[in-house]
Amino acid sequence: MKGVKMEINEFHINNILKDMEKKEYQGYLLAQFTNIHYISNYRPTSFAFCVIKEDPIIYASKMDMEIANKTSTIEVKEFTSFSDMLGELKKEGISNLAIEPSLVYSTYEKFKDSFNIKSETFIDAQRQIKTADEIDKIQKATQIAQKAFVDLDILNNTNPENIVALELDNLMRKYGANGSSFDTIVTSGSNSSLPHATPQDKQLEKPILIDWGAKYHGYCSDNTRTIVYTEKQNEICDIVAEAHDKAIKAIKPGLKCCEIDKVARDIISEYGYGDNYIHSTGHSVGLDIHEIPTFSTKDKTVIEKGMVITVEPGIYLEDNFGVRLEDTIAIEKNKGRIIGDLPLIIE
Template sequence: MNYILKDENAVYYECGFSCDNELLIALGDEKYFLTDARYTTEAKEQIRDAEVIETRNLYKTAREIIRKSGVKRVYFDPKEFSCADFSELSKFRIDWRKRANLSWKKRLIKTEEEIALIKRSVELNAEAFDIFAKKLQECEGWSEKRLHFEAIAHLSRFGEFDLSFDPIFAINENAAKPHALPGEKRLQKGDLILFDAGIKYKRYCSDRTRTACFGENIHFGKEQTFSNPKIQRAYDLVKKAQERAIEAARSGMKAKDLDKVAREIIDKSEFKGTFVHSLGHGVGLDIHEMPFINAKNEQILEDGMVFTIEPGIYIPGEFGIRIEDMVVLRNGRAEVL
């Protein structure tokens, strides 16, 4: 298949290097990496299985390469190219075929090497959670904004690692917003904390969420005790929903059926309707990629897929709870990474 890529992670997957101004063209067995003079030297040092071509005009050079090749059809992912980009590219009139999620579909089943990299990312992230929990013991009275800053510093090991995404640190009612922004609320003993974060290891992402009760012995383990009975009931239910979903996950089942396992547990309780997002998403070079574990996805789950399982309960004005881990399907069942 002949295709052209622009997304950095899609390009990296193909040739081992990417930058913010690039195109990768694959024509049969030949691949071409196009970039400008700022990146040529590094590209030549790191790229595998592709010819590096320096150019001041990516799309003009891409058109010339495709014209010279004589191919009649090239696939592209419409999510990667703006209207302006495609207008430039398609000045050379051949059969341009849309193929949504072209790279994600190629990356859907992870290799053992990729799984090992993701597992290491998960391990480093878990270690960072423990380090940050110790730091929190001295942070009573600090604002969410200050704690968000501290989380970034400790997760990245003060610059050693990139982060998978901007971490979420939310207290009490702010945690009822699944992707809460940090505010001025200050941390006090007995507060509920929702902490969602991930780091990158050799570009592969991790993603983890814990909900905890703040006190002298704050930790991000799954066994948590809250003084508020309603919060405790909700927490125990989310924990049960996650455990059941992990236990139920099987190769060969539909993604929507796995979502249903966790959702039914919550919807049959007093907290019906408070699980407002999907159960999970794939993780790899992108923090959100296929497979998407939601109530409508007919995708069949297979060995080698890596994804999150993260049920939650969110009650606006009161609290939010989420517990998230990453799993890989192996030998037909889910293995927690």
């Protein structure tokens, strides 16, 4: 298995090296845990720096050396000091150094006087297209999350919101998840109009909105379901479901991400709720719950086979209620395929 992972990591590294060569970079500095994991199969627990170059290397903390040596597909060296690390890189002839956009400023300051530095999205671009193995893991994460939701039996659950969220998290763990993709959202009543509401110590009201996901071998899943009860709630849910279904049906390689956002947004606007659709239509999913590209008004990225992006339209009526419906979509040769088999409408 490690041989397969090594081949995949080498494939990603070689693609990034080609991008670096075009701009005459001799090194590319990574510190974000998921980026290091993506490149090497080693996920830091403390801190680490990965430098992609002809002979890539990871500088890991002493407390991480054992796990790094066991899991990394590229060379690992113990981090001793920034001066030692900088000295080694300069000795190798590195002068132009690319950095990931998320690199914290305090770390940037350590490098800025020793190299010509510029922020580059080489690894973000590489992570946009998932391998078959990555998609399999996202599918497994989704399977776990959806089974947990079904067994939660939300229609008959009498616990307060925060306990329901805990139960869902525990069920996902029970069924094989490494953890939750993000803080599970269980909200109800008027708080459902808050897209990222926090579960409260109060009994479930109507409607009930649940946004949850599992992590499996580091890869995330993401779903949202809203259980509605009143005539008005059903009316809004039907509109959101139409936007959800038609946006997914419109997905195909060659279109721009913003065009899919427009499909969902136009439908909701036609019903008079355009101002109540207050977020983008979707985001890519992988090792992080939010990756690029996004189904948003400004994202002109061309959709490609291998991308995995959520579709999650919503309508939020302030101080009243909100409805969001979300599935994760694998982009295939001619269409988008819903990952998972959970019914959209829970009755």
